[in-house]
Amino acid sequence: MQLRDIRNRKTPELNIIPMIDIMFFLLVFFMLSTMYMIDLKTIPVKLPKAASAATDTSTTFAVSMKSDGSIYLGDVPTELNALVMQASMEQKNNPNFAVVIRAERDIDYGKVITLIDKLKSAGVTRFGLATDGADK
Template structure:
């Protein structure tokens, strides 16, 4: 007696494990790209502003601390050296944005002095770093 043979089952591609793997990779690359953000300034207590925006890509961070120290991209620098160093950076990249980060306690005159030096160095793009404020102005 001859028994009938069943046809072998067709191969199937399971899609659910593949979706799980792709989702895991997406989350992994999103989290790792967030941790690669480069902040060149020193940690200071920035003032708050309701119109604050996200940072710019190509920039030089000039930081004024409350104890009077001046930094360029986390390197201590004097006011006399700042102009020359900024001039060198702007010769390499004329589209460079100078981001001025000043502690809340720094006097207005010191901030204006640093802004003036950046302008004398040839910077056409100057930004002031602030913390975003939750309170928006009423329109």
């Protein structure tokens, strides 16, 4: 019976370069796919332009105001009192609750202030005003 020589044994090779490539591909794929999963359902409004506009995706309520005075929560038309009541309930449940107001550039400034005042009286403390980024 012949015994194997321990010195002649080959060590197995583990090539991890292809595995690293696949992991980077998956990382990029999931990063890009999650960016497209964020879908704010809103109505189209003509927003004013701003040079220092920033994007916020953590908004709970996106309120749109048309120049005719109609108010939309997301893409659903709503009344001011119903919106204030929903915002009040959401503020109680979520301390990080925020409202972004998407008002058309032609709307009366007083209507926007009235909406903010009503929401403040309901306990909402975090607001944002949506704008279009400046074209460069």
